[in-house]
Amino acid sequence: MAVITILGAGAMGSALATPLTQAGWETRLWGTWLDDHLLDACEAGKPHPRTNVPLAPGTKLYRSDQLDEALEGADAVFIAVASVGVPKITEMALGAISKASVLLCTSKGFWTDPDGRVQLLPDAIRTIAAEKGALLPPIVGVGGPCKANEVAEGKPTATIYGSLDEATAIRMAREISTDVYRIEPTSDEVGVEVCAPMKNVYAIALGLADGLEEGTGFPHHNLKSAIFAQAVREMSIVSTELGARPETAFGLAGVGDLEVTGLSGRNKVYGLRIGRGEGAKDALAAMEAAEQTVEGVPAAGLALTLVQQREGLLERLPLLKAVTAIIAGAEDPAALATAAALPARV
Numbered sequence: 375m376a377v378i379t380i381l382g383a384g385a386m387g388s389a390l391a392t393p394l395t396q397a398g399w400e401t402r403l404w405g406t407w408l409d410d411h412l413l414d415a416c417e418a419g420k421p422h423p424r425t426n427v428p429l430a431p432g433t434k435l436y437r438s439d440q441l442d443e444a445l446e447g448a449d450a451v452f453i454a455v456a457s458v459g460v461p462k463i464t465e466m467a468l469g470a471i472s473k474a475s476v477l478l479c480t481s482k483g484f485w486t487d488p489d490g491r492v493q494l495l496p497d498a499i500r501t502i503a504a505e506k507g508a509l510l511p512p513i514v515g516v517g518g519p520c521k522a523n524e525v526a527e528g529k530p531t532a533t534i535y536g537s538l539d540e541a542t543a544i545r546m547a548r549e550i551s552t553d554v555y556r557i558e559p560t561s562d563e564v565g566v567e568v569c570a571p572m573k574n575v576y577a578i579a580l581g582l583a584d585g586l587e588e589g590t591g592f593p594h595h596n597l598k599s600a601i602f603a604q605a606v607r608e609m610s611i612v613s614t615e616l617g618a619r620p621e622t623a624f625g626l627a628g629v630g631d632l633e634v635t636g637l638s639g640r641n642k643v644y645g646l647r648i649g650r651g652e653g654a655k656d657a658l659a660a661m662e663a664a665e666q667t668v669e670g671v672p673a674a675g676l677a678l679t680l681v682q683q684r685e686g687l688l689e690r691l692p693l694l695k696a697v698t699a700i701i702a703g704a705e706d707p708a709a710l711a712t713a714a715a716l717p718a719r720v
């Protein structure tokens with residue numbers, strides 16, 4: 375039985391154990407130093423606190439001080455920590471990653487290198503490995519509409535695995551797919567990796583439209599749809615500028631993930647609070663006080679820097695500009711989002 379080690383026992387790391395065990399992998403779930411309480415619950419036979427779903431039977435659990443045991447003989451390594459933790463976890467696991475045949479990553483975010491340049495996460499991993507002189511197996515970026523609780527529960531899910539090494543993406547699609555967890559393999563790693571964090575940014579604007587409905591008592595569905603279309607257009611522009619195929623933004627990685635992220639989740643809730651009339655900074659502070667990290671907020675700033683690294687690109691992205699201004703506390707968020715989403719008058 376092939377061995378896969380999932381690094382990070384949060385919502386998504388634990389959820390992935392469901393398809394992986396069903397697909398016949400020996401599945402090891404390693405919790406970071408932040409995950410002890412999550413593993414305590416799983417070991418006590420309780421549902422995982424983040425997904426409210428029991429861990430897949432047969433999953434082997436490892437504590438933060440058991441990283442070497444968790445990675446011993448792993449054929450595949452699956453990074454599932456918050457994007458901020460990806461560099462450190464990569465460094466910690468680099469020896470075993472080098473020996474594995476594939477490194478998968480479901481974390482969604484950007485990374486700033488020591489020179490201040492913003493990179494996609496697989497490039498960050500490559501940079502870190504190169505600095506340490508370590509060889510890497512092919513990297514597979516995992517995207518698409520995958521709410522962790524539904525994956526954990528075994529509900530139908532379509533996901534996209536992108537790798538510059540297409541044969542590895544196809545192999546992983548064959549070896550991890552189940553009846554209900556289906557994988558679209560693609561060589562468009564860049565498209566998958568651009569859409570993953572950017573849809574979190576745009577979900578804030580979708581939430582804002584919902585908040586306007588709550589605040590005014592009148593639906594803003596037309597505006598929400600216009601925001602959705604503009605968000606997809608902008609994800610396609612950015613990803614193609616970085617070398618991706620345009621259709622990736624219009625498939626599972628872009629449209630699919632934006633839809634599910636705009637339905638629920640912290641980014642949408644943050645936007646909703648702003649749309650209802652709360653100040654952007656107060657809304658964020660309240661959510662952080664409740665330990666609710668809004669990934670779209672740092673992603674927006676990093677996306678802005680990434681885009682500004684390419685001359686003339688930002689001018690084509692009015693919605694990204696609007697969302698970053700809204701997060702910074704601009705005075706009339708609704709007017710900004712509206713102006714960015716509606717076509718210009720002709």
Ligand SMILES: NC(=O)c1ccc[n+]([C@@H]2O[C@H](COP(=O)([O-])OP(=O)(O)OC[C@H]3O[C@@H](n4cnc5c(N)ncnc54)[C@H](O)[C@@H]3O)[C@@H](O)[C@H]2O)c1
Nearest residue numbers: 382383384385386406408455456457459481482520521522
């Ligand atoms: N929850 C979902 O539905 C879902 C779906 C697809 C992808 N993702 C992505 O998966 C990643 C994890 O999300 P999640 O929902 O499991 O979050 P979570 O909060 O439930 O778990 C976060 C994980 O990251 C680790 N972590 C947090 N900060 C860290 C740090 N500074 N250093 C090292 N490790 C750290 C935690 O220990 C934990 O294992 C995110 O990038 C997210 O965008 C989540």
